[in-house]
Amino acid sequence: MENGLYIGLSRQIGLRHQLDIVANNLANSNTGAYRSERVAFHDVLVRTQPTLDRGDLAFSEAVNISRDPSEGALNTTNNPLDVALRGDGWFSVLAPQGTLYTRSGSFAVDNENRLALPDGNLLLDRGGQEITLPDGWEQISISPEGVVFTDNERIAQIAVLEFEDEASLEKLDSLYYRAAPEQNLFFSEQAKIIQGARELSNVQPIQELVQLISVERNYQRVANYLNLEDERAQEAIRNLTR
Numbered sequence: 001m002e003n004g005l006y007i008g009l010s011r012q013i014g015l016r017h018q019l020d021i022v023a024n025n026l027a028n029s030n031t032g033a034y035r036s037e038r039v040a041f042h043d044v045l046v047r048t049q050p051t052l053d054r055g056d057l058a059f060s061e062a063v064n065i066s067r068d069p070s071e072g073a074l075n076t077t078n079n080p081l082d083v084a085l086r087g088d089g090w091f092s093v094l095a096p097q098g099t100l101y102t103r104s105g106s107f108a109v110d111n112e113n114r115l116a117l118p119d120g121n122l123l124l125d126r127g128g129q130e131i132t133l134p135d136g137w138e139q140i141s142i143s144p145e146g147v148v149f150t151d152n153e154r155i156a157q158i159a160v161l162e163f164e165d166e167a168s169l170e171k172l173d174s175l176y177y178r179a180a181p182e183q184n185l186f187f188s189e190q191a192k193i194i195q196g197a198r199e200l201s202n203v204q205p206i207q208e209l210v211q212l213i214s215v216e217r218n219y220q221r222v223a224n225y226l227n228l229e230d231e232r233a234q235e236a237i238r239n240l241t242r
Contacts (some may be wrong), residue, residue: 009112013171015219022212028174032200033103040064054240081107084199089160089191093121100176144192160188
């Protein structure tokens with residue numbers, strides 16, 4: 001009697017997980033350079049006791065969360081401290097947790113003349129060092145290869161990195177990822193930097209809303225099924241105890 005309840009509950013847990021992912025995508029539809037996520041399911045077959053049941057049971061299990069690697073659209077800002085990546089690659093930043101990676105390129109100059117994100121995390125160059133602008137600088141330009149010039153003087157080259165296994169990056173929040181110590185990384189030779197622009201989120205809000213409605217309907221169907229199974233079990237118990 002409980003097999004149907006177990007299967008229904010496994011599916012309901014998976015749908016709740018999927019609902020959280022879709023809701024998070026929608027919440028970050030305006031977060032610069034955010035990569036949308038998807039949850040994948042598969043059925044786990046469980047061999048039952050021959051004396052208690054027949055055949056196998058299929059439990060739905062959420063097994064993987066994947067990121068959509070497609071680039072977000074470009075938003076031209078004409079702010080010389082805004083940079084967007086085109087192609088595979090990640091900016092390297094120094095944070096309190098150590099070196100992190102992001103696609104967000106909305107930089108500013110902190111009170112020590114260093115290039116940093118709004119939260120204070122510092123942009124790193126190819127040598128793993130902070131990028132400090134000289135006192136009194138007036139103009140800044142950044143080449144497609146990431147070379148930073150102030151008043152026509154070369155200052156540094158922004159590190160744009162690729163990973164051997166990008167899917168294994170650990171997501172920390174909507175902006176930052178962390179690489180495992182054993183992860184192989186290398187400087188990107190294909191990615192280009194666009195100065196005066198920001199990469200937008202690659203979330204497609206209409207698609208996510210359709211997905212959200214579909215998940216909610218499926219969740220409600222499973223809830224109705226579980227209610228029916230519970231009523232059936234209670235009816236069976238009442239019949240057996242008469």
